[in-house]
Amino acid sequence: MSKHHHGMVSTTLKSHETLELSRKLLLGLIAPTLALVVLVNLLPQIFAITLSTTPTGVIAAIFTLYALGLILLRNSRFLPQAMLIGLAVPLSGIALIYANGVIALIFAPIIVFFTLLACRGRYALALTTVLVLASAAALFLGSGELALPYSVRILAVALALIWPLHTLLSSEGWSSEIRIKALSQLFLVLALLEIFVFANVATAAERIPIAILVLTLASFWWLFRKADRQFSLIKARLFALFISVLFGAAILNSGFAPAMLVPLFSLMLYLALPRTEALFFSIASVLLGSHAYFSMTNSAQYLEPLFMRWLPLSFIFIAVMHQMSILLAKRSAETKQSAESAVSDLLIILAMSLVSLILLTVIHHGFDGHLRQFPLAQEDINVLTMNAFAWLLITWTSSSFLINFRRLQRKQVELERMTQRADLTSIQLELATRSAGMGVFQHNLATGEIITNSELKKIFEVDPEAEFGRDQMMSKVHPQDRERLGEFRKLHTAQQRTGTVEHRILLSNKVKWVRSTLSFEKNSKGETITSIAIFDISDLMERELELNSAYDGLAQAGIGIEWIDATTGAYLKVSDQLAQMHGMSVEEFEGLHIWDVDSVHTRENSAPFLESLIENGVTKITTRHRKRDGSEFPVAVDIIYEAGSSPILVVFVRDLTEQLEQNAQLEQALKELEQRRDRQAQMFSIIGHELRTPLASIRMMYDALNLEQQQPYGAQIVQTHDSVMEILNDLRVVVQPERAKEQNISVDSPAHAVERTLGSMREWLATQGFVSHLSYDLRATTSVELNAGALRQIITNLVKNAAIHSGGTDGWVTLKGSIDADTLNLCIDVEDNGLGIAETKRAAIFEAFGRGDSKAEGTGLGLYIIRELTDLLNGQVSYFESDRGGAGFRVVCSLAISTQGSVAPTELPDDTSDTDSLAGKRVLFAEDQLTLQLLTKSLLEKAGAKPTLASNGVEALMAYEAQP
Numbered sequence: 001m002s003k004h005h006h007g008m009v010s011t012t013l014k015s016h017e018t019l020e021l022s023r024k025l026l027l028g029l030i031a032p033t034l035a036l037v038v039l040v041n042l043l044p045q046i047f048a049i050t051l052s053t054t055p056t057g058v059i060a061a062i063f064t065l066y067a068l069g070l071i072l073l074r075n076s077r078f079l080p081q082a083m084l085i086g087l088a089v090p091l092s093g094i095a096l097i098y099a100n101g102v103i104a105l106i107f108a109p110i111i112v113f114f115t116l117l118a119c120r121g122r123y124a125l126a127l128t129t130v131l132v133l134a135s136a137a138a139l140f141l142g143s144g145e146l147a148l149p150y151s152v153r154i155l156a157v158a159l160a161l162i163w164p165l166h167t168l169l170s171s172e173g174w175s176s177e178i179r180i181k182a183l184s185q186l187f188l189v190l191a192l193l194e195i196f197v198f199a200n201v202a203t204a205a206e207r208i209p210i211a212i213l214v215l216t217l218a219s220f221w222w223l224f225r226k227a228d229r230q231f232s233l234i235k236a237r238l239f240a241l242f243i244s245v246l247f248g249a250a251i252l253n254s255g256f257a258p259a260m261l262v263p264l265f266s267l268m269l270y271l272a273l274p275r276t277e278a279l280f281f282s283i284a285s286v287l288l289g290s291h292a293y294f295s296m297t298n299s300a301q302y303l304e305p306l307f308m309r310w311l312p313l314s315f316i317f318i319a320v321m322h323q324m325s326i327l328l329a330k331r332s333a334e335t336k337q338s339a340e341s342a343v344s345d346l347l348i349i350l351a352m353s354l355v356s357l358i359l360l361t362v363i364h365h366g367f368d369g370h371l372r373q374f375p376l377a378q379e380d381i382n383v384l385t386m387n388a389f390a391w392l393l394i395t396w397t398s399s400s401f402l403i404n405f406r407r408l409q410r411k412q413v414e415l416e417r418m419t420q421r422a423d424l425t426s427i428q429l430e431l432a433t434r435s436a437g438m439g440v441f442q443h444n445l446a447t448g449e450i451i452t453n454s455e456l457k458k459i460f461e462v463d464p465e466a467e468f469g470r471d472q473m474m475s476k477v478h479p480q481d482r483e484r485l486g487e488f489r490k491l492h493t494a495q496q497r498t499g500t501v502e503h504r505i506l507l508s509n510k511v512k513w514v515r516s517t518l519s520f521e522k523n524s525k526g527e528t529i530t531s532i533a534i535f536d537i538s539d540l541m542e543r544e545l546e547l548n549s550a551y552d553g554l555a556q557a558g559i560g561i562e563w564i565d566a567t568t569g570a571y572l573k574v575s576d577q578l579a580q581m582h583g584m585s586v587e588e589f590e591g592l593h594i595w596d597v598d599s600v601h602t603r604e605n606s607a608p609f610l611e612s613l614i615e616n617g618v619t620k621i622t623t624r625h626r627k628r629d630g631s632e633f634p635v636a637v638d639i640i641y642e643a644g645s646s647p648i649l650v651v652f653v654r655d656l657t658e659q660l661e662q663n664a665q666l667e668q669a670l671k672e673l674e675q676r677r678d679r680q681a682q683m684f685s686i687i688g689h690e691l692r693t694p695l696a697s698i699r700m701m702y703d704a705l706n707l708e709q710q711q712p713y714g715a716q717i718v719q720t721h722d723s724v725m726e727i728l729n730d731l732r733v734v735v736q737p738e739r740a741k742e743q744n745i746s747v748d749s750p751a752h753a754v755e756r757t758l759g760s761m762r763e764w765l766a767t768q769g770f771v772s773h774l775s776y777d778l779r780a781t782t783s784v785e786l787n788a789g790a791l792r793q794i795i796t797n798l799v800k801n802a803a804i805h806s807g808g809t810d811g812w813v814t815l816k817g818s819i820d821a822d823t824l825n826l827c828i829d830v831e832d833n834g835l836g837i838a839e840t841k842r843a844a845i846f847e848a849f850g851r852g853d854s855k856a857e858g859t860g861l862g863l864y865i866i867r868e869l870t871d872l873l874n875g876q877v878s879y880f881e882s883d884r885g886g887a888g889f890r891v892v893c894s895l896a897i898s899t900q901g902s903v904a905p906t907e908l909p910d911d912t913s914d915t916d917s918l919a920g921k922r923v924l925f926a927e928d929q930l931t932l933q934l935l936t937k938s939l940l941e942k943a944g945a946k947p948t949l950a951s952n953g954v955e956a957l958m959a960y961e962a963q964p
Helices: 003-047 054-072 079-085 088-100 108-118 124-141 148-171 176-200 204-225 233-254 257-272 275-294 303-330 336-340 342-363 367-372 378-436 454-459 470-475 479-495 538-556 576-581 603-616 657-705 714-735 750-760 762-767 788-805 839-844 862-873 930-942 953-962
Strands: 438-444 450-452 499-506 511-522 528-536 559-565 571-574 620-626 632-642 648-655 746-748 771-776 784-786 810-820 823-832 875-881 887-896 922-926 946-950
Touching: 088 108, 088 124, 108 124, 108 148, 108 303, 124 148, 148 176, 148 257, 148 303, 176 204, 176 257, 233 257, 233 275, 257 275, 257 303, 275 303, 438 454, 438 470, 454 528, 479 499, 479 511, 511 538, 559 576, 576 648, 603 632, 632 657, 746 750, 750 762, 750 771, 750 784, 750 788, 750 810, 750 823, 762 771, 784 887, 788 810, 788 823, 788 862, 788 887, 862 875, 862 887, 922 930, 922 953, 930 946, 946 953
Parallel strands: 771 810, 922 946
Antiparallel strands: 438 450, 438 528, 499 511, 511 528, 559 571, 559 648, 620 632, 632 648, 746 784, 810 823, 823 887, 875 887
């Protein structure tokens, strides 16, 4: 399986686990909420209390439908969408708060928990905060009971819960580090809320207690923010005792109102204490709140329904917190073991609570009769509260004793198993090292104790029963490798760094190659243990020789190989082919360095060069090598870096001399091809000139004879003649593109230039049944330095294409400009309402001879010429589908703004201009073509002029001088 696929599977599994966690906790919220409906409806019958159940019933009904959806869609791919539907619950809650006030607001902490579970995305934190603020707005703007002492505390609890709960659910763990982080966030939010109360709400008498509370909360925030990852249990219990005293003092001082803080108090306990202790402390806080309620003498009308919801909702919150701590602990490596025993611990607690309840019932026999009278007397309330705390204390004490006793037994059993596993691991390690052929040498640097395995002695061919220490091992190292091995050991020991080295050992009858890996670790006493893992790599070295044989095969292909020390740049060895390439022998490379052969690098810059190769991962370069006779030749180099204690570069060298000669021949061939192309262009220029001159004469004859008006073929003949002229013009651009790209810059306005172009085409477009529309903004009229001829040709070709090939009746030319400093950025769109161009043919329309689906005649050069001409405008042309139904072409270009000021639009010549301006004038005309002489003379005489003809410049000069 690929890494990418493995990553996708891991992500999918994690996503599934996250959804299952949210689903379980959501059901944990919903199930007891349904029980709340039963509780609220049964209690009035038991205690003869009349209270409104509408808010509770509505929310519980929504919860019921939602629970059924979560159960039915457990393994469905629609589960995330179904969970998001649960956001209807907080929205319904806001509506209920608006109508019922604090009675519905009591659900706010549960709604916070619910929203964070249903929306597990990146916006969960912000969304939950917005919902709580919306609940506050609904409370203060609605018609329900405000009950400020209670509603303010409920809102504060809801806001304070959001950040830490989001941290716990998003991290999906229950480690000490995560819980400490959540606690610090909780106290920071509380401190900020108290600062708000201090600044905006508190009276003068309340400012001092609130200031002390703010300092206390800020101190706790700083304490947990600076705490280590592991918070000691003693400190945690002292913290729990401190906040319990604060909570109890608040209850005794202010009555039932502080009991609204039970969810906040419970979250603090679960984050600080083991879950069993947190459970008992949380239940104790509910008992304190209940006592405070029943001890009230003058209770408001809304307090009874508020208490009847607060009591079960507090237990619901505690139950879900307990469930969340178990589920998250199962996913945290630090607390996974304790989480696995949660079920058995819960059974012990339930058993002890039942035993203590039976014990207290027996001791206070008959007291249950007092409970049937409501409201309870103060004395009965006190007795009931004391019995509840006694039940809680007995259950806690007995459960803690049995749970700790059970855990101690499990630890003893686990210790015995660990001892057995350690012995088994030692045996398995010996077997594993033996099967892997790995020799192990361990040396305790503090005590000097040495441990070796049998495989090490086998590698060094030592008697298994003989002592084998460091000195004996070093004595068998090859003499040529001892100094290098000693430096390696000294360096890595000083740095306590793991490293690997390959060296030889000299035995009685042979030489072995071994690979030694040196590592360091601390034992339980903090003593440093040096470990050396040794493998026999003699077979690997033999395979390396076989690899060298493969390198020789490369040499036959003309590729030389060299091995270079990556640290010093020294040649370790070279292949015969490489030596032959340099006109040297293999032995002559001994003692040489890279700078002795590579003419580009010197002794000074070789080291940085090698380092850059390794760091940047460069594998291919081109350089020049030096032969023994001093001549140089170009080479292509492929580099492979082999890391290790002695890193080397394996370099494959290929002589580029022959390739460069072939490149030179190819370049010469291209040059000759270019010359042939120039001759062809010159020939076309001559042929074109010879064709254009008689064609121009013929055109003048057409005009003189008014051929277009003669039926039946006159107009067709003129049109065919003009088509031939256009083909000649297009072919000139293709064959001589440099002529088309000759710069002819003038100062002009793009909008006015386009307007003149379209004006000159108006009559021709009318013959085609095509109408052009022009629009432009003010910036398009800016005077710029412009190749007006190129722009005119572009507009002409695009509009003609639309008129001839589109099949439409209308074309639109739109110019829009924007000014950036001294540059006009111009966009020209030419659109029509025709058929457009098929998507399959759009890629080739700007190529020479490329055509669309048009049935009309044409050379396919128009758009190609436009693409060439847009270079003159520093722009580019592209195709787009026009909103008008047909094709659209966009020309985007950048033009330099002229410093000569604005240019007035040039008026188009009037076809009805005065033709008598030449009447009576004498005109000297020189032309070497007899046909043109006669045609021009006829035209001038029709205009009333008196022409004098000359065949060349000399005759014209003589005729001029002969004039009186």
